Amino acid sequence: MTPQSNFMVVVPVDPKHETELRQLLDSMNQGPGQVDPNNALIPFAKFDTLHFARFVILDDKTTEDVRVYRLTPRSYPLYLAFLGDVDGDANAFLDQLIKRARNGLGRIFSCCEGFTSDTDLLVWMKRHHAPAIAAYVNWRGRTVRQIREEVALYEALENYIGQNSATFQHLPPRELHERLRNFVNAEKSASRLILSPESPTPLGWQIRNLLHLFGMPLLVLITLPLLILLAPFYIIALRHLEKTDPEVCPRADQQHSEDLSRIEDHDVTNQFSALGSLKPGLVRLLTTSGVLKTVNYGARHITRPGRLGRIRSIHFARWVFVAGTERMIFCSNYDGSVESYMDDFINKTGFGLNASFSNGVGYPRTNWLVRDGCIDERKYKEYLRRHTLVTQVWYKAYPGLSAVDLERNTRIRQGLESSSMTDEQARDWVALL
Amino acid sequence: MSRVEFADVQGLVRFGYGHLTEASYALVRVKNVAAAKAWLHSTRVTDAAKSPTNTAINIAFTAPGLRALGISESVIAGFSQEFRAGMAQESRARQLGDVGNNAPSNWAWGSYGCEPHAVVMFFGKPEQFGFFVQSTKGTPWSDAFEEVTSLGTSNLDEHEPFGFKDGISQPQIDWEQRRQTPCTQLEYTNIVALGEFLLGYRNEYGKITDRPLLEPDSASAELLAANDAPTKKDLGRNGTYLVMRELEQDVRKFWQFLHQQAAGNIEEARQLGAKIVGRMQSGDPLVPTEERPTPGSDATSTQQNRFTYHNDPTGARCPFGAHIRRANPRNSDFPEQRIGLLRKLVIMLGFGPKGFYDDLTSSVRFHRILRRGREYGSELRPEQALAPAPPNEQPRGLNFICLNANISRQFEFLQNAWISNAKFAGLAGETDPLLGNRERIAGYCRPSANFTMQKENGLRYPLSGLPQFVTVRGGAYFFLPSLRALRYFAGTGNA
Numbered sequence: 001m002t003p004q005s006n007f008m009v010v011v012p013v014d015p016k017h018e019t020e021l022r023q024l025l026d027s028m029n030q031g032p033g034q035v036d037p038n039n040a041l042i043p044f045a046k047f048d049t050l051h052f053a054r055f056v057i058l059d060d061k062t063t064e065d066v067r068v069y070r071l072t073p074r075s076y077p078l079y080l081a082f083l084g085d086v087d088g089d090a091n092a093f094l095d096q097l098i099k100r101a102r103n104g105l106g107r108i109f110s111c112c113e114g115f116t117s118d119t120d121l122l123v124w125m126k127r128h129h130a131p132a133i134a135a136y137v138n139w140r141g142r143t144v145r146q147i148r149e150e151v152a153l154y155e156a157l158e159n160y161i162g163q164n165s166a167t168f169q170h171l172p173p174r175e176l177h178e179r180l181r182n183f184v185n186a187e188k189s190a191s192r193l194i195l196s197p198e199s200p201t202p203l204g205w206q207i208r209n210l211l212h213l214f215g216m217p218l219l220v221l222i223t224l225p226l227l228i229l230l231a232p233f234y235i236i237a238l239r240h241l242e243k244t245d246p247e248v249c250p251r252a253d254q255q256h257s258e259d260l261s262r263i264e265d266h267d268v269t270n271q272f273s274a275l276g277s278l279k280p281g282l283v284r285l286l287t288t289s290g291v292l293k294t295v296n297y298g299a300r301h302i303t304r305p306g307r308l309g310r311i312r313s314i315h316f317a318r319w320v321f322v323a324g325t326e327r328m329i330f331c332s333n334y335d336g337s338v339e340s341y342m343d344d345f346i347n348k349t350g351f352g353l354n355a356s357f358s359n360g361v362g363y364p365r366t367n368w369l370v371r372d373g374c375i376d377e378r379k380y381k382e383y384l385r386r387h388t389l390v391t392q393v394w395y396k397a398y399p400g401l402s403a404v405d406l407e408r409n410t411r412i413r414q415g416l417e418s419s420s421m422t423d424e425q426a427r428d429w430v431a432l433l
Numbered sequence: 434m435s436r437v438e439f440a441d442v443q444g445l446v447r448f449g450y451g452h453l454t455e456a457s458y459a460l461v462r463v464k465n466v467a468a469a470k471a472w473l474h475s476t477r478v479t480d481a482a483k484s485p486t487n488t489a490i491n492i493a494f495t496a497p498g499l500r501a502l503g504i505s506e507s508v509i510a511g512f513s514q515e516f517r518a519g520m521a522q523e524s525r526a527r528q529l530g531d532v533g534n535n536a537p538s539n540w541a542w543g544s545y546g547c548e549p550h551a552v553v554m555f556f557g558k559p560e561q562f563g564f565f566v567q568s569t570k571g572t573p574w575s576d577a578f579e580e581v582t583s584l585g586t587s588n589l590d591e592h593e594p595f596g597f598k599d600g601i602s603q604p605q606i607d608w609e610q611r612r613q614t615p616c617t618q619l620e621y622t623n624i625v626a627l628g629e630f631l632l633g634y635r636n637e638y639g640k641i642t643d644r645p646l647l648e649p650d651s652a653s654a655e656l657l658a659a660n661d662a663p664t665k666k667d668l669g670r671n672g673t674y675l676v677m678r679e680l681e682q683d684v685r686k687f688w689q690f691l692h693q694q695a696a697g698n699i700e701e702a703r704q705l706g707a708k709i710v711g712r713m714q715s716g717d718p719l720v721p722t723e724e725r726p727t728p729g730s731d732a733t734s735t736q737q738n739r740f741t742y743h744n745d746p747t748g749a750r751c752p753f754g755a756h757i758r759r760a761n762p763r764n765s766d767f768p769e770q771r772i773g774l775l776r777k778l779v780i781m782l783g784f785g786p787k788g789f790y791d792d793l794t795s796s797v798r799f800h801r802i803l804r805r806g807r808e809y810g811s812e813l814r815p816e817q818a819l820a821p822a823p824p825n826e827q828p829r830g831l832n833f834i835c836l837n838a839n840i841s842r843q844f845e846f847l848q849n850a851w852i853s854n855a856k857f858a859g860l861a862g863e864t865d866p867l868l869g870n871r872e873r874i875a876g877y878c879r880p881s882a883n884f885t886m887q888k889e890n891g892l893r894y895p896l897s898g899l900p901q902f903v904t905v906r907g908g909a910y911f912f913l914p915s916l917r918a919l920r921y922f923a924g925t926g927n928a
Contacts, residue, residue, distance in 0.1 A: 161892065168892050176892060251643075257514060261524035267876030268856055307783040310792055337528055339841055340795065340850040347766065347796050349781065375615055377638050377842070400877020402856045404793065411789055430892055431747060432789060 001141035001201045003209075004051070007090040008320055010130040012077035013057065017111035021080065024108055025055050025392040033263030035395045041104030042097075044395040048144055049093060052316055052333050053084035055108070055393040056273045060327070061256070062387055065361045066277050068246040079323065080112055081130070081273075083331060085316040087143040089202075091126070098122055132318040133289065134296035134356075136332075139305045141198070142410060144397050149195055150409035151401065153184065156193055157412065157433060173426035177415070180433075184416050195413060213301050216293070237283045238369065245279060248362025249379035252386040259390050260338075268335055268402050269315065271394040274387040275322065275329045276360040285325060287369070288359040292319050295356060306407045309349040313341065315403050319356065328360070329389075335402040338388075342381055346374045360387070408432050435660065437608055437627070437634075439481040441671045441915045445491045445554065445805055446631060446836060447481035447608075449600070453489055454588040455562035456807050458677070458832060459570075460542055460549035460909075461578035463501040468577035470502065473923035475573065479556075480916055488557040488565040492919065493675045493911035495519065498550030502922055508668065511645025512912060515840045516674060520908045521545040529845065530853030530864065533872045535905040541679070542582050542907035549581045552677060552911055582907075584679060584832050586807035593808055594682045594829040595706070595867075595902075596815060598716030601737050602761055604801040605730055606630055614639035617777070618798055619770050621741045621763045624729025625801050632838050633660055633670030637798050642838045644669025652924075656917050671915030673836050676802075676844045678908035680868070681830040682810075687902045688818035694896060699815060705896070706815075708886050709866040711755030712737075719751040720744065743770070746790065748887035753790075753858040756867045759851045761797060762858070768792035790859045800846050802835040830906070840910055855881045871901045 013021055028039040037045035044053055058079040066073055086093040098105065098121045109115040115124060160183055161168055168176055187193040220227070264270050278284055299308065308314050317332035334341045345353050354373035358366040364380050366373035374380040398406070415421070415429040439447065450456070463469045479489035494502070496517045499509055509517060518525060521537035521544050531537060537544040557565045593599040604625040612626050615638050628636030632644045646665035647653040659667035688702065691709075695701035707713045722739045730738065741763040745751055751758050767777060768786055779785060786792060810829025837843035851857055852865045855874040862874050866884040873880050884896040914922060 162895075165892070165895075169894065171891065173891060251510075251514075254514060254517065258518070258522075258524065261528075264524065265528050265875060268874065269876070303783055304787065309781060309783045310785070311783075312793065335856065336854065337846075337849050339846055343795055343799060343842065343846065347799065351781070375638055376640055378640060378643050396876075400874050400879070404856060404859055405861065408789060408859070408861065427890060428788065431887065433892060 002087050002143050002199050003140060003201070003205050004085060004087055004137045004143075004316075005090040005093075006083065006085045006132060006135060006316070006318060007094060007125075008081060008083035008130045008132065008318075009125045009128045010058075010079050010081045010320075010322060011109065011112040011115070011128045013080050014111055014113045015078070018078065021108065021111035022057070022392070024111065025057075028055075028393045031266075033266045033394065035393050037395060041107065042101045044397075046100060047086075047093070047096060049087040049096075050395070051085040051087070051144055051397050052271075053082075053393075053395045054271055054273070054331070054391050056081050056083075056331075056389050056391040058275055058322065058329065059389060060275050061253075062248075062276055062361075065248045066280070068248055068361070069280050071280060074326070076323070076327070077113070080108075081329070082108075083318075085137070085333075087145070094122060094125055098125075130320050130322065132296075132320050134292040134299065135318040136295075136299040136303075136308055136314060136316065138308075138315050138403050139406065139410065140300075142406070145196060147398055147401075147406055147409070149193075150406070150413050151398070153193060153195065153413055153416075154409045156187060157184070161433060173430040174421060174423060176430055177421055177426045181416055181419075209300075212297075216297050234283065234286075238287065241279070241281070241283060242358075242366055242369075245365070246362070247364055247379065249364055249383045250386070252382050256390075257385055260385070260388055263391065263394075265337055267396060267399050269333055269396055269399075270336070270338060270341070271391050272332045272334060272338070272341070273329060273389040273391050274331075274384060275327060275389055276362075276387045277327050278325065278359055279361050284359045288328070288356075291355045291359075291369075295319075295352070306403065309352060311344055311348055312404055312407070313344065313402065330357075333396065335404070338385075342384060346377055346380065350374050436610075437631070438657075438671065439483075441657070441917055442481040442631065443491045443672075443913055443916065444479040444481045444485060444489055445675075445913065446673060446803070447606075448484050448489075449805055450485070450489050450556045453485070453487075453556035453558055453562075455559050456554065456556045456586040457566065458584040458586070459553040459555070459578075460551075460581040460584065460907075461553060462550045462581055463498065463577065464579045465576050466501065466503055468573055470922075470924045472573040472577045473919060476569065478916060478919060485556075487561045488555075490556070490565075490569060491554045491913065492551060493554075493913040494551045494922070495548050495909050495911055497548045499912070499922070501550045503924075504922065508645050508647065511643070511647075511668065513643060513674070513840060515845060516910045516912060519545070519548055520676075520678075520910050521548070525845075528849045530848065530868075530870050530872075531905055531908075533870050534901060535870050537908075540905065540907045543909045547581075548909055551578075552675070552909075584809065586809050586832060587811065589808045589812055592714075592812075593831055594684050594810055594813065595687050595710070596684075596813075597706070597710050597712055597714050598737075599808075600804060601712075601716050601735060602757065604629075604803060605734075606803070610634065618766045618796070619772065620728050621743075621765050622729035622798065623727045623734070623738070625798060629801060629838055629843065630673055630803050630836055632672050633657075633667050636838060642669075644672075653921060656921060657915075668914075668918050668921065670918075672918050673838050673913050674840050675805075675911040675913040676833075676835045676837070676840060676908075677911060678833040679830065679906040680833050681828050681904045681906050683900075683902050683904070684813045684829050685818045685820075685822055686900050688815045690900055690902075692815075692819055699819075703815065708752055708755060709884060711751050711757035718757075719755070746788075747889055748790075749889035752884070752886045754860055754863055754866060754884055756865055759857055759865055760847065761801075762794045762851070764794055764797050766796045766798075793859050794857075795846075795850065800843055800851075802837050802843050802847060804833075804835050806831050806833040806835070808832075830903070836913065860885060866896075866899060868903050869899070869901070871899060 030036045063073045313335040315333040320329050351370035354366045354370050364373050364376040555566045605623050607627050626637045628634040641661045645668040653666040656666040657670045659665045691702040691705045716737045718740050720740050726734050855862045863883040864881045871882040882899040886894040
């Protein structure tokens with residue numbers, strides 16, 4: 001299995017070059033929200049291990065919100081974030097990226113502070129790396145290459161079925177499975193279809209994964225007596241905060257909403273970037289870390305492929321602290337419109353949403369960390385929309401395909417690999433076609 | 434929470450006025466504000482206290498319409514974003530599938546910047562209707578308004594122009610506000626919280642949808658106090674949003690395509706048509722109906738509305754993509770019924786049913802609409818539709834109207850995530866077989882002009898190359914105010 005990894009470079013924009021940067025980023029697009037995959041600066045389509053990538057300027061319009069805590073808003077520098085999700089090792093990808101897009105990257109980063117013509121790109125990018133505190137991968141191990149091979153498989157099957165529909169309509173599922181299996185094997189032998197076998201899982205990754213799998217529970221176990229001892233104090237403190245933390249959920253600015261809508265729904269998948277300040281204090285910081293480490297652990301070791309709770313529309317997602325621990329950014333790639341994304345979250349995993357986002361300044365009031373909160377749907381949607389950033393450039397390696405599409409194709413392929421099926425399995429498999 | 438004062442609600446919310454078989458919708462722009470206000474002031478708008486005997490008139494305004502009446506921006510800002518921006522805005526049109534032939538730039542009315550200000554809806558019995566409309570459009574009317582267009586309707590005996598019985602499935606409004614919200618709904622129910630259809634009351638989340646709340650002053654004196662902010666005057670209370678779309682239906686193309694697909698067999702064409710719609714022409718659903726009424730429906734509810742897709746998980750009876758299965762998937766909050774707390778938790782954490790098609794559709798109770806539209810054009814039976822169109826044939830279609838308190842979560846969600854979603858319920862790439870615009874799938878090279886009929890024990894049967902049967906000719910978002918709010922708009926409060 002080839003595990004997926006991610007990278008994120010966060011660098012302050014040189015105020016003198018902000019306009020130039022925005023123009024440069026804009027030049028990578030064919031239209032609003034639609035990147036040119038072969039653009040001259042970074043020809044994303046040339047990288048066959050890259051799933052998603054984006055450039056987003058962290059133009060935080062909500063820094064004033066901390067005033068509700070009588071804090072003076074910090075004047076943060078304007079950051080540029082460049083992030084992506086890749087197959088295999090992220091550093092190996094960055095090497096490749098620099099080889100092929102040195103000039104483009106150089107032009108973009110020279111609009112940022114501390115970058116000069118003789119800066120070593122790789123060292124610089126690594127130095128500004130912002131690690132994810134929690135990350136979600138829809139289908140661990142499924143590479144871009146596998147996705148593309150499985151799309152080709154699906155299309156070949158569809159064509160073949162279309163040509164033989166009169167015969168195939170009346171075949172019982174197991175017989176049909178057999179016929180299609182033979183067809184695919186013949187196509188593979190003739191090299192018209194390629195279904196590459198899984199690569200071996202890197203040993204280093206396996207070790208790290210096992211350490212994480214057992215290390216985290218072990219750590220919890222060791223600290224359990226302390227945690228139990230502190231729990232009552234923590235609960236009292238959290239409940240107090242929950243009852244007193246102010247909500248900041250005014251209407252999102254209409255112009256801002258329209259700027260966001262303009263770049264959305266050009267594909268069945270959309271990008272989402274939201275940034276906000278964390279509520280002050282240790283309790284909130286610990287809660288955030290604890291919840292996100294749990295999410296990360298669950299996403300990595302427990303979730304079923306293709307699902308985050310009941311949600312099947314997220315390709316990749318991550319939570320990252322921005323320069324310190326005061327602000328956090330959440331980035332995801334999801335299928336459908338933002339309205340259906342928010343509804344799905346509220347109705348299907350409202351508890352997770354509350355636990356992970358309620359530590360943000362102004363979030364609708366929660367109770368016991370997981371209750372209420374986003375159930376105040378109107379406030380929640382305004383809150384989220386207000387914190388959403390306009391993403392400048394967004395690339396997806398498989399346009400027009402949803403996560404559920406990818407799951408269908410993978411299930412079809414898996415079904416082809418099994419030589420015998422029960423009637424029920426065969427029926428379910430045929431229903432995928 | 435206080436009882437609904439029906440005399441303050443426009444009648445259309447409570448009644449479809451089925452017995453008033455004649456109707457027309459005048460889309461107007463304000464020519465003279467004073468005259469418009471005078472007309473509003475003098476017109477007796479039908480309320481919901483009791484079903485009107487002979488005639489009815491209801492009125493709704495667009496955001497530009499409120500502006501034209503001189504309503505201040507600070508008041509308008511209290512309305513929902515989608516209402517203020519309008520249906521024809523480019524990003525919104527893309528989300529609604531209003532691209533290609535459906536694009537607002539091709540509309541007969543309502544395109545961006547040319548929105549009507551108001552819709553005045555006339556209803557009446559045939560013998561009174563003509564005179565009623567004529568007398569209502571007297572002198573103040575012609576001074577006040579410029580008519581953009583007047584949409585006629587026709588009575589096709591509860592059938593829409595393709596020939597299928599329509600209007601069977603409607604949510605039942607919880608007028609008495611007995612419904613406990615928020616709650617978890619494990620079974621499909623037809624009863625929906627009042628706040629989903631009327632502003633100022635609790636919705637399915639147990640919350641009150643945003644609407645303009647005004648400071649009390651002489652102008653707003655007559656308005657009711659807000660249920661959730663007693664010191665404020667609630668301009669939205671007892672009002673709701675009205676979505677209107679003129680949908681032209683190419684009845685000949687529909688039946689000719691099906692006839693051709695059925696190799697010239699009209700009975701088979703009817704069967705195909707039933708698969709596309711999800712009902713027989715008689716209105717009978719394709720899945721067996723149940724003896725007991727759907728929870729929340731009253732005992733008088735029609736037999737044709739007593740069903741769910743629970744016993745058709747493969748789509749073999751009613752295809753996943755059939756129009757009525759998209760428009761109302763009749764599901765509940767969880768993919769399984771009658772489950773305990775533990776099982777709920779297991780499902781919530783993602784370890785519930787693991788079939789490919791399981792649990793892909795959002796819970797329907799947050800996405801219901803109240804349909805109040807009417808057909809236009811003459812009847813054309815399937816056999817007649819096979820003949821080529823005579824010269825100067827008059828168009829047919831549906832003047833679609835729906836009411837909802839939250840346009841983005843109700844109408845827009847339904848239109849975007851269900852009707853025009855190429856990936857609805859795990860389908861590979863097809864939009865609504867009736868309403869789809871047949872444009873290519875966003876980001877993809879494939880067209881969406883397919884329709885898949887699943888089978889129980891074998892390969893699905895696909896239709897491809899579906900032509901566009903329905904074209905959007907116009908549309909707008911309106912606010913259907915309460916009678917108090919109407920008087921506020923008419924400026925009587927200023928006196």
